[in-house]
Amino acid sequence: MPCRACGDAVTQFLDLGRQPLSDAFRIPDDPSDEFWLHLRAVVCHGCHVVQLADPVPVERMFHEEYPFRTSSSRRMASHFAATAERLVAGLESPDPFVVEIGSNDGTMLATVAARGIRHLGIDPAANMVDEAVARRVNARAEWFDATTAARVRDEFGPADVVYAANTMCHIPDLRGVFTGLETVLADDGVVVFEDPYLGDVLRLGSFDQIYDEHFYLFSATSVARIAALHGFTLVDVEHLGVHGGEVRYTLARDGRTPTPAVGALIATEDRTGTHDLPRLQAFAAGVADRREQLRDVLMDEQQAGRSVAGYAATAKSATVLNYCDIGPGLLPVVYDTTPEKQGRTTPGSGIPVEAFPQDLADYPDTFLLFAWNHADEIVAKEQEFVERGGRWIRYVPEVRID
Secondary structure, X not given: OOOOOOOOOEEXXXXXXXXXOOOOOEOOOOOOOOOEEEEEEEEEOOOOOEEEOOOOOHHHHOOOOOOOOHHHOHHHHHHHHHHHHHHHHOOOOOOOEEEEEOOOOOHHHHHHHHOOOEEEEXXXXXXXXXXXHHOOOOEEEOOOOHHHHHHHHHHHOOEEEEEEEOOHHHOOOHHHHHHHHHHHEEEEEXXXXXXXXXXXXXXXXXXXXXXXXXXXXXXXXXXXXXXXXXXXXXXXXXXXXXXXXXXXXXXXXXXXXXXXXXXXXXXXXXXXXXXXXXHHHHHHHHHHHHHHHHHHHHHHHHHXXXXXXXXXXXXXXXXXXXXXXOOOOOOOOEEOOOOOOOOOEOOOOOOEEEOOOOOHHHOOOEEEEOOHHHHHHHHHHOHHHHHOOOEEXXXXXXXXXX
């Protein structure tokens, strides 16, 4: 397959095997066939973007029963409120207009709306759009593409800011997205998006950042090259500590001078060989080692008579459970706060998902922490569990028990 972002040739470096849709939590004993994909990662020779070899039709992933809420994490809700304030502070138009692609439940745009600024959220998950509207956010259940962009511009005028968080990496048709951006963005407008950073995935060995919804893993180098194909310049980058390491990219139409941060990050990527095949292959070898180590730890806990449960039925946990061949025999239950997931089973691996026990006495001896990117928030919340002697199994950046 050619690169879906630029059309150049690609090379495979990682094979995570047969995987289900990461958010397809199933009713127990559901007799219907489960959708499976071959989860392989490749790197482009031209733009250097890492991507999946086999995309899943986006309508299978993002729909009216999409279970993830941006507001589910207090830390992320605070992050998006601060992001909105920052975007608003930079607006110079007398009647600005802000568009968010992948607006989810309206967490970010709620702050924009509260400032009385014209805005529009675009998201294909109708249930999340309903929640955004309930927050008094102007949002629509649509896919963002060139047609949608033209319709939005005709109705609202050009956008001063187009923002996306953990969304650009989800859309295989990146060229279509950029065509839409060319259409809807004001001449002096900016595109701001943040997504998991390839450099952090390699540094931490966070292989669970690779799953069906994360079609791309971006770097400053790849974003700069892809943007240039569509008349945009990467004018700023900012490393973020959320979601296990992300970068916020700011694009503008050609003509603006990039900040020194752009050149510095690209130089770091060159120096560390971020896109070099040997570096990517070494990452893949480490992933294979991690698989055996994690299974060994779970079997040791079982043999020692300690109870184990999963903490948070995250989308990325599907990669871990299915690649590492972890089922109910090694992990009897995963606890999660999301009502839509409770009473169902984890994709592919078939582990029951339940609400957290009300009584601490019913907690397991050990939690396998899938939401490792929210570890500080979770451990602080579960301080009583820790004080009682509760243990945490982690697998990023290494397999260990705390």
